[in-house]
Amino acid sequence: MNTTPEHDERIAKMTFASVYPHYVTKIEKKGRTKEELHQVIEWLTGYDEAMLQKLIEKKVTFEQFFQNASLHNNAHLITGVICGYRVEEITNPLTQQVRYLDKLVDELAKGRKMEKILRTS
Structure with a gap:
């Protein structure tokens, strides 16, 4: 499925720090924890909690992220x-990588088991 160049550009320039609070709100509203969110983000990106905090403070774009x-x-x-x-x-x-992250956050919020979210056997 093709996205438009404008859509891709908008996603690339969006800051991770602007979206992160929405991720936290979404998962906490459904009874999941920030720790679980960080576990999912670390699985996908390799960023531990300390690095994640630095990236949020630096206000990196999704492209940089x-x-x-x-x-x-x-x-x-x-x-x-x-x-x-x-x-x-x-x-x-x-855009696909950002949507991977969105999908994992969505699965976490929907109560999916962590083993399934992290694609382990």
Whole structure:
């Protein structure tokens, strides 16, 4: 599924710090913890809690956020629809990575088991 260049640009320039509080609110409203959120983010990106805090303070864009991330080898196993897009069909790599993160946060909020979210057997 193709996104528009404008859509991809908007996502690239959005700061992680502006979206992070929405992730926290979403998962806490559903009874999940910030620690679980950080575990999911670390699984996908390799960023531990201290690094995550630095990136939030620096107000890095999603482009910068994913530029230095070590994407998990099983990230390609993240599939499904998020924000109207089927993540496995998104052609722009950065937009796909941001949607991977959105999908994981969504699964966490929906109460999915951590083993399933982290794509472990």
